[in-house]
Amino acid sequence: MDSQIALLxxxxxxxxxxxxxxxxxxxxxxxxITRVLxxxxxxxxTFGAMAMAGMQAGKPATLAWLLLGLAALRLALMLPAAxxxxxxPAARSWGxxxxxxxxxxxxxxxxxxxxxxxxxxxxxxxxxxxxxxxLYDIVFRPIASAHALVLLIASIALHGVLVGVSxxxxxxxxxxxxxxxxxxxxxxxxxxxxxxxxxxxxxxxLLLALYAFFNHTLLGKALRATAVQRLxxxxxxxxxxxxxxxxxxxxxxxxxxxxxxxxxxTTLYFDSGFLIALKGFVxxxxxxxxxxxxxxxxxxxxGLVESFxxxxxxxxxxxxxxxxxxxxxxxxxxxxxHTEEEA
Amino acid sequence: MSFQRVLPALFLATAxxxxxxxxxxxVGVISSSSGPVALVGIPQKNTVALLPREVAGQRIDYVSxxxxxxxxxxxxxxxxxxxxxxxxxxxxxSGSPNAMGVIQFAAAAGIPMLAPVGTAAxxxxxxxQKKWVFKTTQNxxxxxxxLVDHMKATGIRTVGFIGAAxxxxxxxxxxxxxxxxxxxxxxxxxxxxxxxxxSVTAQALKTQAARPDAVLIASPGxxxxxxxxxxxxxxYRGKVYQTHGAALDEFLKLGGRKVEGTILAASSMLVLDDIxxxxxxxxxxxxxxxDYEKLxxxxxxxxxxxxxxxxxxxxxxxxxxxxxxxxxxxxFRAALRDALEQTRELAGTQGVYNMTPADHSGFDRRGRxxxxxxxxxxxxxx
Numbered sequence: 001m002d003s004q005i006a007l008l009x010x011x012x013x014x015x016x017x018x019x020x021x022x023x024x025x026x027x028x029x030x031x032x033i034t035r036v037l038x039x040x041x042x043x044x045x046t047f048g049a050m051a052m053a054g055m056q057a058g059k060p061a062t063l064a065w066l067l068l069g070l071a072a073l074r075l076a077l078m079l080p081a082a083x084x085x086x087x088x089p090a091a092r093s094w095g096x097x098x099x100x101x102x103x104x105x106x107x108x109x110x111x112x113x114x115x116x117x118x119x120x121x122x123x124x125x126x127x128x129x130x131x132x133x134x135l136y137d138i139v140f141r142p143i144a145s146a147h148a149l150v151l152l153i154a155s156i157a158l159h160g161v162l163v164g165v166s167x168x169x170x171x172x173x174x175x176x177x178x179x180x181x182x183x184x185x186x187x188x189x190x191x192x193x194x195x196x197x198x199x200x201x202x203x204x205x206l207l208l209a210l211y212a213f214f215n216h217t218l219l220g221k222a223l224r225a226t227a228v229q230r231l232x233x234x235x236x237x238x239x240x241x242x243x244x245x246x247x248x249x250x251x252x253x254x255x256x257x258x259x260x261x262x263x264x265x266t267t268l269y270f271d272s273g274f275l276i277a278l279k280g281f282v283x284x285x286x287x288x289x290x291x292x293x294x295x296x297x298x299x300x301x302x303g304l305v306e307s308f309x310x311x312x313x314x315x316x317x318x319x320x321x322x323x324x325x326x327x328x329x330x331x332x333x334x335x336x337x338h339t340e341e342e343a
Numbered sequence: 344m345s346f347q348r349v350l351p352a353l354f355l356a357t358a359x360x361x362x363x364x365x366x367x368x369x370v371g372v373i374s375s376s377s378g379p380v381a382l383v384g385i386p387q388k389n390t391v392a393l394l395p396r397e398v399a400g401q402r403i404d405y406v407s408x409x410x411x412x413x414x415x416x417x418x419x420x421x422x423x424x425x426x427x428x429x430x431x432x433x434x435x436x437s438g439s440p441n442a443m444g445v446i447q448f449a450a451a452a453g454i455p456m457l458a459p460v461g462t463a464a465x466x467x468x469x470x471x472q473k474k475w476v477f478k479t480t481q482n483x484x485x486x487x488x489x490l491v492d493h494m495k496a497t498g499i500r501t502v503g504f505i506g507a508a509x510x511x512x513x514x515x516x517x518x519x520x521x522x523x524x525x526x527x528x529x530x531x532x533x534x535x536x537x538x539x540x541x542s543v544t545a546q547a548l549k550t551q552a553a554r555p556d557a558v559l560i561a562s563p564g565x566x567x568x569x570x571x572x573x574x575x576x577x578x579y580r581g582k583v584y585q586t587h588g589a590a591l592d593e594f595l596k597l598g599g600r601k602v603e604g605t606i607l608a609a610s611s612m613l614v615l616d617d618i619x620x621x622x623x624x625x626x627x628x629x630x631x632x633x634d635y636e637k638l639x640x641x642x643x644x645x646x647x648x649x650x651x652x653x654x655x656x657x658x659x660x661x662x663x664x665x666x667x668x669x670x671x672x673x674x675f676r677a678a679l680r681d682a683l684e685q686t687r688e689l690a691g692t693q694g695v696y697n698m699t700p701a702d703h704s705g706f707d708r709r710g711r712x713x714x715x716x717x718x719x720x721x722x723x724x725x
Contacts, residue, residue: 005548008577012544019541164377172381173593174565193576266541267569267597271379275539310545314534315508 009307015196015265016279017303018203019258023280024287024299025210026251031289032227033247035148036140039155041280042273043162044128044252048259049268050166051124053175055115061107062169063127068100070134077138096130103127117180121260125253132252133245140248141241159274166270174267177260199261206254207296223247279306279321286328288336298328367402368661368670370394371424372650373435373445378412379538382564384437386635386647387459393634394654399662401670410436417441418448425452431670432679434653435459437646439510442476450475453673455680457656459649461511461563461588466703477683478704479652481587481610481693481711483518489608489711490584491522493724494557499582501531503555505546505570507562508535515561515586531555538566547573557582564588568597575601582606587711591644595719602716606724610693611712612648617723618712623690627655631692645693652691659689 023041030038051063075093082088103126112120139158143150181194214220225233226243234240259273283299302321309320372391375384391407406428410416417436424430425448432455436442439462446465449456450472458465463482466473494502502523506512516533523530532553534546547570550558560570560583567589574583583602585594587609594602611618612628619625631651635643660682668674686698686705694710713724 005552008548009545012542016542167377167381172385174382174568174597176597262541267565268541269539270381272539272541275537276541307542307545310536310543311549314536314546314549318537 005311009311010304011192011196013304013307014300015199015303016306017300018199019262019276020280020283020299020302021296022203022206022254022258022299023277024283024295025207025292026254027277027281027284028287028289028292028295029223030247030251031284033223034136034140034144034151034244036151036155037148037281038248038251039152039159039274039277040135040162041251041255042275042277043159043166044132044255044273045259045262045276046166046170046268046270046273047128047131048124048256049177049263049272050170050175050259050270051127051256052120052177052260052263053268054170055112055120055123056177057175058113061104061112061123061127063124064100064104064107066165066169067127067131067134068097068104070131070138071096071100074134074137096134099130117178124260125256128256129249129252132248132250136244136248141244144240144244163271163274170270172270174269175263176267177263179264195261195264199265202257202261206257210292219246279303282322282325285325285332288332367404368398368432369404369406369428369430370657371421371428371430371433371435372405372407373410373417373420373424373433373437373441374407374650375412375437375441376409378410380412380438380441382644383646384409384412386644387435387437387650389639390635390643390647390650390654392638393631393651395658398658399665401661401665403657403661406430410441412438412441414438414441414444417445421445421448425449425454429671430454431676432457432657434650434657439464439514446472446476453676453680455676455683457653457683459646459653462514463704464510464514469701469703473703474684474700475680476703477653477656477698479649479656479691479693480704481706482704483514483586484522485706485708486587486608486711487515487518487522489708489713490559490586490606491519491526491528493606493608493713494523494528494584495526497582499528499556501529501553501555501557503532503534503550503553503558504530505534505536505543505550505558505560505562507566508537509563511563511588512561515559519559519561536562536570538562538564540569543570543573544577546570547577547579550574551577551579555581557584559584559586560589561586562588565591565593565597568594568602571605572598572601587645590714590721592642593644595716595721598716600719603719605716606713607715608711608713610645610648610710611723612645612692613721614712614714614723622709623695624692624709627690628692648692652693652696655689655691656683656686656696659686 027038027041030036047063075097078093139154179195180198214224222238223243223246226238226240230240279302280299283302284295286298287295306321310317374387376388388407391405394405396403408420410420433449434457439460442458442460442465456476457479458476459479461480465476466478504516506516520530532550534549536543536546560567567585571583583605585605585607589607590609590613611624615625615629631648660679663682664675664678667678684698684700686696689696694706696705698705714721715724
């Protein structure tokens with residue numbers, strides 16, 4: 001191995017590490033606020049990537065139908081309770097349905113293929129982000145106070161359902177989208193690929209934005225309060241249901257954005273997201289599912305380890321990456337005091 | 344043996360035959376039309392509608408099940424087909440590990456199994472169980488020898504190998520290793536990757552560092568694209584060989600100009616316009632592609648054609664088997680197996696089948712064509 005190969009591997013590792021870091025952040029975020037281990041996080045990545053690739057290939061935007069279906073399902077689930085109280089479901093639910101219909105009509109009438117890439121990315125986000133709160137309302141809100149294990153099982157079930165839906169919507173073929181911009185940046189002997197710079201730049205920007213959001217806005221502080229103490233936050237007038245929806249919306253946003261970022265780098269399949277999110281999860285575990293900076297650093301490290309271990313022993317790459325979780329779990333279990341989970 | 348003991352047996356046998364005479368032929372199909380191998384399974388499932396419906400006045404019914412790419416689910420699907428549906432023959436499953444897992448159950452029930460899978464391990468080495476299995480894809484060594492011959496003819500001395508970390512890639516690594524050695528070509532690197540990997544930069548770098556004259560990539564479906572485009576992005580401009588696993592239009596779509604000049608060997612289905620009408624597979628394959636396109640609105644992948652050929656093999660074998668017993672009986676199934684083994688000069692979409700007791704795949708050189716990518720299209724290599 002010479003220095004050039006090391007630099008290329010490092011670049012490759014940083015790119016995947018940045019994506020893993022984003023996903024690790026959203027996993028920690030959702031887990032600390034709702035106690036849900038968001039297994040379907042990877043599906044948001046798939047949705048984002050497939051939406052971009054689909055638009056560029058001139059395929060109809062099937063995701064909008066899924067959004068419409070979810071909005072209708074949530075409304076239907078609210079109806080029995082609303083009827084008992086002899087009141088119509090909240091205006092917000094109708095609003096979401098109207099939004100989904102409007103988006104569907106918009107997507108059907110726009111020349112998706114010719115739009116600038118930034119607009120395509122915005123449309124992809126517009127389709128995927130609302131799915132976060134919708135899925136929270138449909139799947140997790142009714143069981144919000146259940147044992148963490150129940151939440152985990154529901155989460156795995158949702159993952160299974162979404163992978164199936166994903167196969168139905170996108171088919172089994174792999175897809176890939178156009179790169180954001182053509183040329184890379186030459187620094188000495190190494191050329192940084194343009195997409196790599198995009199990924200790292202957007203990741204850093206998003207990290208800063210999240211930092212500002214959690215420290216300097218009321219909503220961010222409310223979310224943090226919920227993460228620290230659910231009951232206490234509720235007594236202070238913070239709606240935990242709203243915190244849950246907000247965290248899921250953020251998770252969907254981060255997942256979808258990650259998907260849009262990596263779609264030009266690699267061929268993605270309907271079930272690709274899971275493995276990507278799983279590596280983000282390894283990063284999140286290094287931060288004890290609680291610390292954002294450690295989780296982000298850990299996930300970045302995973303990307304580097306993955307890249308270098310692939311070079312030396314491609315057959316054992318996954319083994320090496322997932323074995324990394326063991327020393328961290330051991331270290332965590334030895335250093336932290338065990339507390340019974342609040343029921 | 345006393346007369347009293349023979350009589351009930353005779354009676355039973357006649358009753359059985361009488362019951363069987365009205366039964367139609369039942370064929371079970373297992374495909375992985377969801378899950379990780381769905382790319383292979385979906386065109387196979389779609390092809391079931393094009394399989395022969397009637398042979399020698401007997402109706403053929405197909406019972407199609409999905410195993411979600413899970414070998415355990417394949418086994419339960421096979422048991423269900425055998426015990427509940429009482430099938431006479433089995434087409435499937437889609438995946439190599441799935442097929443390996445069900446052979447013993449098909450053999451125990453005495454049901455001929457037509458496996459549209461890649462690995463030669465389902466029919467080799469031949470034994471008492473595998474004699475029930477027939478394979479409708481070219482053995483890897485048949486395809487590999489075409490590639491290695493081409494390498495040798497064009498003066499290639501060193502080869503780098505990048506294969507998928509699954510039975511397909513592993514078998515290719517084994518087969519090409521042997522063939523290259525025999526041809527005096529040196530294998531300078533051998534790397535593996537996962538189908539879902541988002542980056543194969545490291546494998547490509549290591550392959551390039553070994554400075555091979557040519558690179559061979561062995562991976563099923565569109566996952567074969569990523570190693571090649573990564574090599575291209577890193578400045579590799581040497582020859583790239585692909586296997587018949589990459590023989591899909593998706594490969595061209597995903598690879599674009601970066602896969603220009605790729606050489607692979609596959610059935611002639613990809614380059615029907617380029618092959619002479621004298622090639623016996625041309626008519627069959629043209630008909631299949633046209634029928635599939637009419638029904639599903641898209642061109643079929645080669646995987647679907649493997650199932651279509653299974654249908655053709657059954658169609659040819661059933662008349663002979665009907666003489667030995669009625670559908671639904673063990674005699675019929677055993678005769679069907681024997682008849683399949685007697686298949687001679689049957690033109691399918693993938694090549695010409697000549698089965699023998701030792702060779703249950705039955706292809707010869709007419710089942711493969713050297714193909715290259717020219718101006719973004721598949722073209723026969725001249």
